[in-house]
Amino acid sequence: MNQQRLHAIWYGSQPPGLGLVLLSWLFRLLSWLRRLCYRLGLLRQGKLPVPVVVVGNITAGGTGKTPTVHWLWQRLSEAGLKVGVVSRGTGGRGSLRSVHPQDDPCEVGDEPLLLARRGVAPIMVGRDRLAAARKLCEQQPLDLILSDDGLQHYRLPRQFEILLLDGLRGLGNGRLLPAGPLREPPSRLRQADAVISNSAHVPGVMANLMTLMAGDLRSVAEPERRQKLEDWQGRRVHAVAGIGNPERFFLGLERLGLDVVRHPFDDHHDFVAEDLAFAEPLPVVMTEKDAVKCQAFARPDWYYLPVNASFSAAFAEHLLHELQHLDPAERKKVFL
Numbered sequence: 461m462n463q464q465r466l467h468a469i470w471y472g473s474q475p476p477g478l479g480l481v482l483l484s485w486l487f488r489l490l491s492w493l494r495r496l497c498y499r500l501g502l503l504r505q506g507k508l509p510v511p512v513v514v515v516g517n518i519t520a521g522g523t524g525k526t527p528t529v530h531w532l533w534q535r536l537s538e539a540g541l542k543v544g545v546v547s548r549g550t551g552g553r554g555s556l557r558s559v560h561p562q563d564d565p566c567e568v569g570d571e572p573l574l575l576a577r578r579g580v581a582p583i584m585v586g587r588d589r590l591a592a593a594r595k596l597c598e599q600q601p602l603d604l605i606l607s608d609d610g611l612q613h614y615r616l617p618r619q620f621e622i623l624l625l626d627g628l629r630g631l632g633n634g635r636l637l638p639a640g641p642l643r644e645p646p647s648r649l650r651q652a653d654a655v656i657s658n659s660a661h662v663p664g665v666m667a668n669l670m671t672l673m674a675g676d677l678r679s680v681a682e683p684e685r686r687q688k689l690e691d692w693q694g695r696r697v698h699a700v701a702g703i704g705n706p707e708r709f710f711l712g713l714e715r716l717g718l719d720v721v722r723h724p725f726d727d728h729h730d731f732v733a734e735d736l737a738f739a740e741p742l743p744v745v746m747t748e749k750d751a752v753k754c755q756a757f758a759r760p761d762w763y764y765l766p767v768n769a770s771f772s773a774a775f776a777e778h779l780l781h782e783l784q785h786l787d788p789a790e791r792k793k794v795f796l
Contacts, residue, residue: 463726469639470632476639484639491636491644498614498795506590510602511619511786516611518648519631519641521727522704523624524658524670526571526749527769529608533580535780542601546592546616547572547608549585551728551753556586556595565753570728571608573752577683589616604783612643614795619786621794622779623652625667626705627660651794654779656771659708668775672767674716680744680751680758687763693717698738700746702729702753709747713765718745725750733757 468474476484497503513532517523529545536543548554549569559572560581568576572585582600586592589610596602610616611623625631632641649655649665657667677692679685697718701709702725713720721742725735731753736744743761746754751764771779 466638470635470641471629476633476635480639481635484636487638488636488645495614495795503614505617505791506594506615507791508590508593508605508617509597509788510604511783511788512593512605512607512617513620513622513783513786514607514610514613514616514618515622515624516607516609517624518611518644518646519626519629520637520643520704521626521629521641522708523626524656524672524769525609525624526574527672527767528622528624528656528670529606530575530578530580531769531771532606532783533575535776536604536783539780539784541603541784543604543606544593544596544600544602545572545575545580545583545606545608546589546596546610547575547583547585548587548589548610550609551730552585554585554587556584556588556591558599559583559585566730570749570752574749575608577752589613604786617791618794619788619790619792620654620783621652621792622654622656623649624670625655625657625662625665626708627657627662627669628708629705630662630665653782653792668771671770672712673770674712675766675768677745677763677765678751679760680746680754680762680764681760683751689716694719696721696742698723698736698740698742698744700736700744700750701725702731702750703727703747709765712767713745736762 469476515525515529533543552567552569559568559576561577565573572583584592584596593605636642655667656670658670677687699710699720700723704727706724710720710722746764748764748766
């Protein structure tokens, strides 16, 4: 079943059908059994010498985790902490390795490379986030580790969980995968230390609001070359998005005054030049995550739109205070 039809079921009025419902109940059972194994000690969390903050979600698709990780790394580093980042490196090979700005996205994944090109370091990727975190700690002294995603990666110990929601789509039809978008039941929200909603509040959910602030358009081929958004008011463009919720990107461009021709792709799509060979000769505007995969074959009229997370001053101050006083010995038992 393709992603477009699944989204119509998850976030629209189309019923999932008996087959998807049965698979969803099987998924729920297996998830419950896995958590029970951790509770009984049959499976165990690892140990790390520094606190871990997990930035994740309970829905499939994007919710703004990577901009949040960048904001946290930047603010905590400014406060004097030595902060590392671990990620699965989705879109890459999944092998354990450090990430550097010159790396190939096919090797390390698009989101870790995006962070590295924004100056975030050190970053370690790998399918086993616990192994990645241990490798980081071996390489250099750290005060804290941020995990980009990994909420359900229970082997990774954590002292603090930040759970993000898509404010536009919420929890969808409220069903677990594959009949709905949920990786875990909505009750999981109560176990998180901070719940953040991206762009809009989700009805019935107590959450802090995050907004994504757009910067100048940047050339995909030469990121130092910029264009002011106000100079593009009313301009018709091909909008390209291979992210969890492409419609969010398209609507954002329209709110910024652009005339958008939509080109949605699957999340973490591995772009080739032919994907962007459109008949109508218009400039292309894409997400920053997609740009790191298109730079090698980018044309001069291809641009990306960087976005940065923003929070209320009160919430930002409270969150940063909490994260600076975590104790690695007090591990959070989220599987109870």
